[in-house]
Amino acid sequence: MEVLERTINGKNVKIYIGSGLEMEINRAMEKYSGNITFVSSAIRKIYSKKIRAISSTKSFITDGERAKSMASLNAVFRKLIRMEVERNSSISYIGGGTLGDLTGYAASVYKRGVHYLGIPTTLLAQVDSSIGGKNAINFMNIKNVIGTFYNPEATFSDTDFLLNSDPALLRDGIAEAIKMGLIMDAGLFKYFTENNLESIYCEKRLQYIIKKSTEIKLNVVSDDFFDSKKIRYLLNFGHSIGHALESYTGNAISHGTAVANGMILESYIAYKSGYSGMLHDEIRDAVARYGIPLINFREIETDKLISYMKNDKKVERGKLNMVMLGGNGTAAIGEIEFQQLRRYINLYRDGI
Numbered sequence: 001m002e003v004l005e006r007t008i009n010g011k012n013v014k015i016y017i018g019s020g021l022e023m024e025i026n027r028a029m030e031k032y033s034g035n036i037t038f039v040s041s042a043i044r045k046i047y048s049k050k051i052r053a054i055s056s057t058k059s060f061i062t063d064g065e066r067a068k069s070m071a072s073l074n075a076v077f078r079k080l081i082r083m084e085v086e087r088n089s090s091i092s093y094i095g096g097g098t099l100g101d102l103t104g105y106a107a108s109v110y111k112r113g114v115h116y117l118g119i120p121t122t123l124l125a126q127v128d129s130s131i132g133g134k135n136a137i138n139f140m141n142i143k144n145v146i147g148t149f150y151n152p153e154a155t156f157s158d159t160d161f162l163l164n165s166d167p168a169l170l171r172d173g174i175a176e177a178i179k180m181g182l183i184m185d186a187g188l189f190k191y192f193t194e195n196n197l198e199s200i201y202c203e204k205r206l207q208y209i210i211k212k213s214t215e216i217k218l219n220v221v222s223d224d225f226f227d228s229k230k231i232r233y234l235l236n237f238g239h240s241i242g243h244a245l246e247s248y249t250g251n252a253i254s255h256g257t258a259v260a261n262g263m264i265l266e267s268y269i270a271y272k273s274g275y276s277g278m279l280h281d282e283i284r285d286a287v288a289r290y291g292i293p294l295i296n297f298r299e300i301e302t303d304k305l306i307s308y309m310k311n312d313k314k315v316e317r318g319k320l321n322m323v324m325l326g327g328n329g330t331a332a333i334g335e336i337e338f339q340q341l342r343r344y345i346n347l348y349r350d351g352i
C-alpha cells in the first residue's frame with residue numbers, strides 16, 4: 001500500500017493506493033460521528049464481499065452520467081435529512097467518477113460541508129476524477145455546470161475493484177493516465193509504451209500507474225486548486241478536440257477514446273505550431289497498444305468539428321487556449337486562431 005499526503009487549500013488530504021484497503025477505510029470512518037456511503041448499484045453484486053466489509057450505513061444508487069442530475073441530488077439530500085446525518089458525520093461513495101461528482105457536491109453543501117471520503121472504483125476515477133476536489137452535476141444538458149471545489153479528507157484507490165473491470169472501462173482510465181505522462185512525466189509515458197492491456201492488468205502495475213498519475217494531479221492542483229492560474233488547464237490536454245469529438249459523434253465514443261484521439265491530433269497541432277517535434281505517431285502507437293479505437297480523421301468534417309470547439313471554455317477573444325505538448329513530459333498553454341486550427345487539422349487529414 002502507498003499513502004500520498006498533501007495539504008491542499010489548507011486541508012490535509014490523504015490518498016491510499018493498494019489492494020484490500022477495507023481496514024484503512026473503516027479506521028478513517030471511525031473518526032466521525034456517523035457515516036453514510038452511497039454505493040453504485042451496478043457493482044453491488046460484483047464486489048458484495050468487499051462492500052459488506054466496509055462498516056458504514058449504505059445507500060445503493062444508480063450511477064452513470066444520468067446520476068449527475070438535480071433528481072439524484074435531491075434523492076441524496078432526502079436520504080441525508082431522513083437519516084439525520086450530522087455535521088460531524090461523513091459522506092462517502094463507492095463507485096466511478098459520476099458518483100464521486102454527485103456525492104462530492106452533496107458533501108460540500110449539505111450543512112455547509114460535511115466530512116467526505118472517496119472510494120473510487122474505476123481506473124478513470126482512481127487516476128483522475130477522485131483527485132483534485134472538483135465536483136459537479138449536469139443541468140439543462142450542460143455538463144458539469146453546477147459544482148464546487150471540495151477535497152475529500154481521504155481517498156482509497158483500491159485496485160481490487162479494477163481486476164474484474166470491463167476492458168473498455170480500463171481503457172478510459174488508461175487514456176487519462178497516458179495524458180498525465182505526456183504532460184508531466186516522460187517516465188510514465190514510456191511505461192505505457194512498454195506495456196499493453198494484458199500486462200498492466202495486475203495489481204503491481206495498476207498501483208504504479210495510479211500512484212504516478214495521482215502524484216502528477218496532486219502537484220498540479222496544489223499549485224492551482226481553484227483553476228484560476230491556467231495551471232490546471234494542462235490537465236485538459238487532448239480534451240479540446242476530445243470534447244468536440246464526443247459532441248460530433250453524439251457521445252457514441254467513450255470519453256477515453258475521444259481524449260486519446262484528441263491527444264494525437266492536438267500533438268500534431270503542437271508540432272505544427274513549433275512547440276515540439278513530431279510526437280503524434282508515438283502517441284498513436286501507445287494508444288493502439290491498449291486497443292483504444294483510432295478515429296479516421298478523414299471521415300470527420302473539419303468545420304463541423306471546429307464548430308464544437310468554438311464553445312470550449314478555453315476560448316478567449318475568439319482564440320482557443322490549447323494545451324501544447326512540448327515533448328519529454330512537458331506542456332504549455334498556447335493560443336491558436338480557429339483559421340490556423342482548421343489549416344492544421346486539414347493538413348493532418350491529408351497526411352494520413
Ligand SMILES: NC(=O)c1ccc[n+]([C@@H]2O[C@H](COP(=O)([O-])OP(=O)(O)OC[C@H]3O[C@@H](n4cnc5c(N)ncnc54)[C@H](O)[C@@H]3O)[C@@H](O)[C@H]2O)c1
Pocket residue numbers: 040042043046063064065068095096097098099101121122124125128129130131132133134135136144161162164165166169172
Ligand atoms: N471531478 C473531476 O475532476 C472529474 C475529472 C474527470 C472526469 N470526471 C467525471 O467522471 C465521470 C466519468 O467517470 P467514470 O468513467 O468512472 O464513469 P462512471 O462513474 O459512469 O462509471 C462507468 C460505469 O462503470 C460502472 N462501474 C463503476 N465501477 C466499476 C467496477 N469496479 N467494475 C465494473 N463496473 C464499474 C458504473 O456503474 C458505470 O456504469 C464523468 O461524469 C466525468 O465528467 C470528473
